[in-house]
Structure formats: C-alpha cells, structure tokens
Amino acid sequence: MGEIIVVTSGKGGVGKTTTTANIGSGLATLGKKVVLIDMDIGLRNLDIILGLERHIVYDLVQVVEGRCRMKQALVKDKRLDNLFLLAAPQTRDKDAISPEQMQKLCSSLVDDFDYILIDCPAGIEQGFRNAIVAANKAIVVATPEVNSVRDADRVVGLLESEDFEEIRLVLNRVRPDMVRRKEMLDMEAVTSVLSIDVLGIVPDDEHIIAAGNVGEPAISDPSSPAGMAYANIASRILDINVPMLEIVERHPTFGEKLRNLFRKGR
Amino acid sequence: MFVSKKTPFTGSGDVAKNRLTTIIFQDRMERSPEILEMMKSEIISVMANYMDFDENQIELDLWLPGGKTVGELPSLTASIPIRAWKKRH
Numbered sequence: 001m002g003e004i005i006v007v008t009s010g011k012g013g014v015g016k017t018t019t020t021a022n023i024g025s026g027l028a029t030l031g032k033k034v035v036l037i038d039m040d041i042g043l044r045n046l047d048i049i050l051g052l053e054r055h056i057v058y059d060l061v062q063v064v065e066g067r068c069r070m071k072q073a074l075v076k077d078k079r080l081d082n083l084f085l086l087a088a089p090q091t092r093d094k095d096a097i098s099p100e101q102m103q104k105l106c107s108s109l110v111d112d113f114d115y116i117l118i119d120c121p122a123g124i125e126q127g128f129r130n131a132i133v134a135a136n137k138a139i140v141v142a143t144p145e146v147n148s149v150r151d152a153d154r155v156v157g158l159l160e161s162e163d164f165e166e167i168r169l170v171l172n173r174v175r176p177d178m179v180r181r182k183e184m185l186d187m188e189a190v191t192s193v194l195s196i197d198v199l200g201i202v203p204d205d206e207h208i209i210a211a212g213n214v215g216e217p218a219i220s221d222p223s224s225p226a227g228m229a230y231a232n233i234a235s236r237i238l239d240i241n242v243p244m245l246e247i248v249e250r251h252p253t254f255g256e257k258l259r260n261l262f263r264k265g266r
Numbered sequence: 267m268f269v270s271k272k273t274p275f276t277g278s279g280d281v282a283k284n285r286l287t288t289i290i291f292q293d294r295m296e297r298s299p300e301i302l303e304m305m306k307s308e309i310i311s312v313m314a315n316y317m318d319f320d321e322n323q324i325e326l327d328l329w330l331p332g333g334k335t336v337g338e339l340p341s342l343t344a345s346i347p348i349r350a351w352k353k354r355h
Contacts, residue, residue, distance in 0.1 A: 157297065182276075185279055193290050
C-alpha cells in the first residue's frame with residue numbers, strides 16, 4: 001500500500017508545485033514508484049514544471065467521469081520510468097470532482113504506487129478540501145514571510161482537525177544572507193510558531209526559475225542548491241537520516257561585487 | 267560609499283518575528299475563543315486549592331502589541347481578588 005501525501009500551503013506562490021515535482025522526482029530517483037496528482041483544477045502547472053505539457057491527452061476529471069481509463073491518463077515522465085503525472089483539467093473548475101470521487105481515485109492508485117503526491121491548489125476552500133481528503137500525511141510549504149507562515153498555521157490547524165497522521169514543514173526560498181543580516185525570519189522563529197516537524201529547508205535559488213524555463217525539475221541539476229535540498233527531503237521521507245542542509249551562502253563573483261559597490265554608492 | 271547604511275529594514279527579521287507571534291496568537295484565539303474560557307476554569311481549579319476568591323470577579327485580559335515593536339509579546343493578565351488563604355504553607 002502506497003502512502004498518500006498532500007503538498008499544501010494555504011498561500012499561493014510559495015512553491016507547492018515546484019516542491020511536488022522535485023520531491024516526486026527525488027523519490028522516483030531513489031527507486032520508488034511515484035504518481036503526482038495535480039489538483040489545481042483550472043490552473044494546472046505541474047505539467048509545465050515537469051516539461052510534460054505536450055504529452056497530456058486525458059486528465060483526472062475524465063478518469064473520474066469514466067471517459068478514459070486511468071492507464072490512459074497517467075503520463076510517464078520524460079526522464080524517470082517510475083514517475084507518473086495525473087494532470088488537472090485546464091478548462092473545468094474545482095467542483096468538477098467531489099471529495100468522494102477523489103477518495104475513490106486515490107484508492108484505485110494506492111496499490112500500484114509507493115507514493116501518491118497531491119499538489120494542492122492555493123486557498124482553503126473546496127479545492128483544498130478535495131486535495132486533502134484522501135491523504136493522511138501532509139507537507140506544508142511556507143516561505144519565511146509573516147503572511148506565508150500565518151497561512152501555513154491556518155492550514156496546519158485544518159489538517160490537525162482532519163486527524164492527519166503526519167504534518168511536516170518545508171521552509172522554502174530561504175535567503176541565508178538575509179537571515180544573517182536579521183532581515184528574514186529564521187527557521188527557529190518559524191518552527192516555534194508552527195510547532196510542527198521540519199522536513200527540510202530549501203534555499204532561494206535561481207536554478208528553480210531556469211529549471212522551470214526548460215521543464216526539468218531543479219533536482220536533476222546537481223549544481224542547484226535547491227535541488228540538493230529537495231534530494232535530501234526525498235531521502236528523509238524514506239526515513240534515511242540526512243542532516244539538515246547547512247545553507248551555505250554563495251560567495252559573490254568579482255563582477256557581482258563590483259556591481260554591488262556601484263549600487264551602494266547610489 | 268563603503269559604509270553600509272542603516273536602512274528602515276535593518277533588523278526587520280526581529281520585527282517580523284514579533285508581528286508573526288502576535289498575529290498567530292490573535293488568529294488562534296479568534297478561531298477558538300473557548301480556549302480563554304478553558305484556561306480560566308483551569309486556573310480557577312488550581313487556585314482554589316490554595317485560596318478563597320469570588321469566581322465572578324476574575325478578569326482575564328489579553329494584550330497584543332501593535333506596530334513595529336520589538337521585544338513586546340502578547341500577554342495575558344489575570345486579576346483575581348483574594349479573600350483568604352486556605353492553608354498555611
């Protein structure tokens with residue numbers, strides 16, 4: 001029986017989809033059979049991050065409505081043979097699927113996969129309800145900003161009231177230089193407020209944008225600090241003990257130093 | 267030119283920490299206002315072991331810091347007029 005994990009945040013734009021794609025790829029790289037379900041119905045994105053947008057013929061609502069078989073709707077990843085995507089429809093809305101249907105959909109996958117990762121839409125309305133209904137574990141993504149942590153706290157409260165077995169935090173887009181200058185919330189401040197276990201800390205990383213440009217998760221790029229953090233997170237999900245990535249500040253190049261000098265002068 | 271200047275955002279991480287603590291406190295209280303009542307009844311039951319007081323005169327006050335204050339945390343003050351000690355310790 002596979003594990004069903006929902007990736008959620010409350011607030012939009014904090015990196016849920018990126019986190020889903022990278023952790024899924026990480027688990028598949030570690031030999032697990034993984035399916036990623038995009039529950040952001042009407043605003044699908046996961047296919048883009050994985051570079052699979054041109055491979056999608058059927059979506060999860062068509063599976064639910066019996067218009068295609070599950071096998072037809074599962075899109076195999078370009079790089080990893082044991083990673084699959086079940087896409088969201090782009091032209092429907094959040095009511096196109098009911099919680100009962102979602103439950104049934106996941107039940108039909110749970111015997112064939114080691115991990116089912118669900119990419120949750122932003123917000124805490126019906127789309128969120130549908131995305132969490134079948135899961136018993138959650139990864140809450142937050143960035144070190146007051147509004148993001150506040151929304152994460154709200155979501156953790158909702159997940160707790162649904163009796164989730166495990167709720168863990170991924171703190172995304174951490175800027176070590178800003179933390180050092182005390183211009184950003186640090187891990188300790190966030191965890192003391194949220195009081196949930198930390199699954200990982202992901203540094204802010206330009207590679208994420210570049211990876212999105214070409215449709216390959218950053219985890220496939222060994223030079224990406226965020227990719228490395230996601231690989232560690234995948235290991236931790238498999239209970240492999242990896243020390244929290246010490247986020248190392250990148251030293252500026254000579255050109256950047258020069259630019260900074262001029263910037264300060266102004 | 268080389269001296270880094272103090273900007274309005276210097277140390278803003280600490281401001282963020284304070285605001286976050288207050289906001290989360292406020293949110294949780296709003297979501298479950300019964301917590302305050304539950305705390306009150308638990309405080310009463312503990313204090314009742316040691317002293318006599320009128321339950322109706324107990325006041326719990328919640329104070330939330332505002333603005334860009336650093337170091338000020340949400341606080342709870344209880345005012346409990348005591349009639350007498352119950353036992354000698």
